[in-house]
C-alpha cells in the first residue's frame with residue numbers, strides 16, 4: 001500500500017532532499033509551503049516543487065502569528081525570530097492539512113544541530129510535542145539520530161535508508177543531492193526578515209513600545225526609515241519614490257494607525273507618516289525629517305504639508321540639532 005506524507009517545502013536544499021528521499025522510498029508527497037508576513041519575496045518553493053514533480057500548496061499565517069513575535073513561549077533566536085514557536089505554528093497547520101487530505105504523516109528537512117535556535121535535539125522534541133505530532137513527524141535527514149517514528153516502526157518507510165546528518169556542514173548534503181538527481185543546489189538562506197539584525201531592531205521597538213500593535217504596524221516595518229520620537233510616537237520617512245507612494249497608500253487604509261501624512265509642498269523630498277499623537281512636537285519633528293531628507297532644495301522657504309483626518313496645515317520645517325542627529329531604528 002502506498003503511503004502519503006505532507007512535506008514542508010521552503011525551497012531550500014534540506015526540504016528538497018527530504019522530499020526526494022521520500023520519493024525514493026515510494027511514498028507519495030504533498031508539499032506545503034508556509035508563508036509569513038516576513039518571508040522573503042524570493043521564495044524558491046514553486047521552482048523546487050516543479051523540479052521534484054510534487055504538488056505544492058501554499059498557506060499563509062493568520063493574524064495570531066504576530067502573537068508569537070510579541071511573546072514567544074520559547075524565546076527568540078539572534079534576531080526577532082521566534083523559531084521554535086514558529087515551527088510549532090507551521091506544523092500545527094501542516095497537521096490540519098494532513099488530516100484534510102487524508103495523508104499519513106508529516107516530513108520535514110530539519111537536521112539535528114544545524115540551527116542553534118530550533119534544531120537542537122531538545123528543540124526538535126519540543127516542536128514535535130507541542131504541535132501534537134510526536135509520533136508522526138519524520139525528519140529523514142537525521143532520523144537515525146532520533147527515536148523511530150510511527151512511519152518507521154510500521155515499515156511505511158525503511159529506517160535503514162534514512163540518514164544521520166548532524167550540524168551545519170552542507171558538503172555531504174550536497175553530495176547526497178547530486179546522487180539523487182538534484183543538480184540545482186539552492187544557496188543557504190532562512191529567507192526570513194525576522195533573522196536580520198536591522199529589521200529585528202524595528203520589530204523589538206514595535207513590540208515593546210506598541211504592545212497592542214496590529215498587522216498594519218508590522219507591515220509598516222518594511223517601508224521607510226523609522227525614527228522614534230518618544231514612547232508613543234514614531235515617524236516613518238520614505239527612502240525612495242516608490243516608498244513615498246506606499247506610505248501614502250498605507251495611511252489611507254482603514255486599519256492604519258498613522259495619524260498624519262506629510263509631503264513637501266514646494267521642494268522635492270520624501271513623504272512621511274506620524275504614528276502616534278499629532279501635536280506641535282511631532283509635527284515639528286516629522287516635518288524637520290522631511291526637510292533633512294530632501295533631494296533638491298530649490299527654495300529658501302521650504303514648506304511641508306501635513307494632513308490629518310480633519311485638518312490640513314502647512315508648516316515651515318526646521319532641521320535643528322536633534323533632527324540632524326536623529327538615528328533611525330534601522331535603515
Ligand code: SF4
Nearest residue numbers: 081082083086190192
Ligand atoms: S527563520 Fe523565520 S520563518 Fe523560519 S522558523 Fe524562524 S521565525 Fe519561522
